[in-house]
Amino acid sequence: HGLLKQRMRDLVPVKQALLRDARKKYGSKEICKVTVDQAIGGMRNVFAMFYDASLLDAKTGITMRDYNIPELQEYLQKAENGHEPLPEALFWLLCTGDFPSEQEFADVQQEWKQRGQLDSQTQQFILNLPKQAHPMTMLSQTLLYLQKDSLFQQGYDQGKISKPQYWEYFYEDAMNLLAKLPRVAAMIYRHKYKNGEIISADENLDWAGNYAHMLGYNKFEVRECLRGYLSIHADHEGGNVSAHTTHLVGSALADPYLSYSAGVNGLAGPLHGLANQEVLKWLLEMREELGDNISNEKIQDYVLTTIREGRVIPGYGHAVLRYTDPRFIHQKEFAARHIKDDPLVNLTAQCYHVIPPVLKTIGKIQNPWPNVDAHSGVLLYHYGMREFQYYTVVFAVSRALGCMANLIWSRAFGLPIERPGSITLKWIEEKYGDN
């Protein structure tokens, strides 16, 4: 067994006891009230999920195991001469709450290398997927294909595993899924966009660096870009569509492949992860219509026209955040360090100044500030990845880290099947009609 599993074995009973204790002491405390408005309005500010690895603050943004994005960047392991955090280290942190030692970090890296091979049937499956399918659909389909390898599902089917062992089987599946994911995702890219010319893994590279390599982007800067990208998108507490879906489906004891395939389907929605693809489309359309060197006034008009047409400004707004997303800032700073005078990067910076004041004039928009998707695609575009339909797949490779860490803990905590109540219009009228 790897060091991470050993550490989890030590931690699981300790944290189980802490949760039992918290439940005994605080189980009857009220977290919040739920209004009819909230039930109809997408459950905003209804705190009804237990999701331990990360927490989102409306003002200051995400913390993963209590560390914000700049702290993660500072404390997590980096590549040689690199500045960006490495996802292997982040996964250790998400699972254990501690920063890994060099040895622990190297052990996760090694395990993912060992578990990451794709057999020839899997490769063939990907190369046979219809090219006109969206790459997110291809990713979800490949996860479902791999589901036959689920050790949890096999063990459960044979009646071999009891409840206290669930998490260990989820752990094995999660580690295999994460190890394979960059290879699957890169192969989808090469199949759809590069005539199926597959690039083999470079075993000397880290998880994210290798992903860049297999995609066909070999500059150190691109590897750095992906290291940061895959770290900052990993977790965004439990209520967002991809994390919540994975958690919900997993609560029915659907194995990690089934659960994450479902999460990926949610991430593929334009109001969620697909927004990074939409941002690029929107920026390019604006440049096509208005040319280079667009004035602030022209951008303002373009924003208002987009909204008048009943469309949203992709990359702006958020269901929880009320200020600029720190992940956006992280990417903006990355661009400032590495990229000089790229027209789209400059346009993104200009939009950051121009768009929020315009959105503020539209009363109903709760958050006029940019989210992570306003910047991420622009970086990939700069480095030559022009196929913006693919961008959400990169997001999905990252989000798997958070979803898998939480899924393992959900089983370790023995959380039950999720089953909130729902109400009907008649129910509302009957209950409150006379008041």
Ligand code: CMX
């Ligand atoms: N452009 C135009 N209108 C917007 C808007 C935007 N960027 N953000 C919010 N609004 C509108 C909403 O569509 C809603 O309009 P209606 O009442 O007519 O339906 C109104 O303002 C109120 O919405 P809200 O309470 O501010 O925001 P929600 O919590 O309902 O939605 C989000 C949040 C992210 C879906 C929304 O801001 C949006 O559509 N943004 C653009 C898409 C995007 O960037 N998504 C990525 C989010 C991050 C991620 O998950 O990856």
